[in-house]
């Protein structure tokens with residue numbers, strides 16, 4: 186039996202066709218991957234199945250029964266629960282409230298029944314093994330990975346027959362991904378059908394039995410996992426063959442001795458950063474490898490003037506830099522691609538063009554008159570360099586797909602004249618065809634004399650692109666690994682605090 190059957194499902198937004206005659210089936214009890222490049226229509230399909238978006242035409246059957254999913258509650262009654270890509274939790278409520286929403290237990294149908302609610306939350310925490318998050322914390326206080334975990338737990342806790350996960354691992358930490366793997370295994374045993382949207386092939390191999398691929402809103406094929414090689418999968422996803430390699434290793438060029446772009450001495454931020462010495466030279470990509478919450482967020486934010494420093498010094502091109510705010514950092518030539526693009530990266534009311542030129546908008550104005558033509562032309566070129574469709578020029582972030590939001594933030598900094606680029610997980614949610622181009626752009630930026638501090642939750646991309654990797658453990662750098670001298674296991678061990686790894690050299 187099929188859990189989900191889609192027949193010619195179509196959805197347009199104005200002139201954008203997000204889904205075009207999508208027709209495919211998801212077998213009951215399987216874990217089915219939904220693949221496609223950024224903007225292919227994956228989240229649109231997820232929203233249709235969740236009852237949030239109505240298709241223009243087409244039919245949907247769940248377990249062989251035709252359904253009309255007129256709203257979220259209709260979808261829930263039909264047995265579907267979804268963990269969304271852009272986590273919609275309510276930031277000012279507690280974790281416990283978010284887990285139970287919108288079905289909090291009530292006395293006489295009116296007052297919240299606190300005792301029952303607490304018991305239910307305890308049950309969920311035990312069943313789903315989320316003992317690392319305090320149910321009394323406000324969601325606002327959680328980091329992105331924890332929020333994602335609560336969002337996933339909220340969906341699983343309703344015991345759906347069909348669970349939809351839209352890029353659940355994009356924001357999860359390493360341990361979070363393992364946690365999700367265990368939950369998927371449990372659900373499989375119980376016969377739950379899972380639809381998993383992802384850009385990561387290793388997850389498809391690990392978790393999924395089948396896959397369906399969308400391109401430009403069209404279904405281009407469904408396959409058993411392992412039935413075709415990955416490069417063929419990529420070809421279906423992108424409509425062309427895809428280069429998944431890393432740019433060639435950095436050449437050893439001798440540069441005239443220049444002051445480091447950024448240097449820190451004894452940097453302390455709260456209890457998160459406990460004395461960090463860092464040197465970022467022109468021409469370098471320096472990796473920061475760390476497990477969740479080892480101080481990387483504080484390091485990047487403080488270098489960008491977005492976090493107060495308790496002790497220590499920052500020098501920018503040899504001069505003491507004291508940043509009261511990100512505006513100071515931008516003036517000093519430092520840019521940040523932040524972890525949470527929704528909160529820090531994008532202005533939600535503005536178009537793609539306006540978002541991209543926000544830091545340098547004065548450059549396009551002479552005597553108070555904006556040169557809109559030149560602005561649009563330059564943004565257009567920047568978009569092309571990250572494979573972003575020109576229609577994003579005039580859209581607002583609410584209309585972008587998840588991965589395209591990330592591409593806008595990158596395009597924005599490529600246009601500025603910044604010299605030091607701080608990139609925090611820049612390929613999160615970015616499709617397989619564009620990752621390689623982002624690595625190439627980063628390398629070119631460095632070759633032209635810029636410097637990049639690069640944090641990623643995906644170790645292979647640090648190993649493949651960085652001139653050297655610094656391992657951050659509990660707020661201190663514990664090792665420095667030059668290009669080509671270590672593999673995932675050795676770096677992974679250092680990230681866990683191993684003290685006698687090979688190649689260990691304290692920075």
Ligand SMILES: Nc1ncnc2c1ncn2[C@@H]1O[C@H](COP(=O)(O)OP(=O)(O)OP(=O)(O)O)[C@@H](O)[C@H]1O
Pocket residue numbers: 198201202203221222223224225226227228229230270583584585586587588589614
């Ligand atoms: N509310 C909206 N208004 C206008 N256009 C939209 C809206 N939502 C989505 N789109 C457009 O529909 C297309 C498909 O978007 P969708 O979010 O489904 O992509 P996706 O496959 O989930 O991509 P990603 O991997 O980046 O998350 C994109 O071109 C997007 O810009």
Ligand SMILES: [Mg+2]
Pocket residue numbers: 227228229270351586587588
């Ligand atoms: Mg999406």
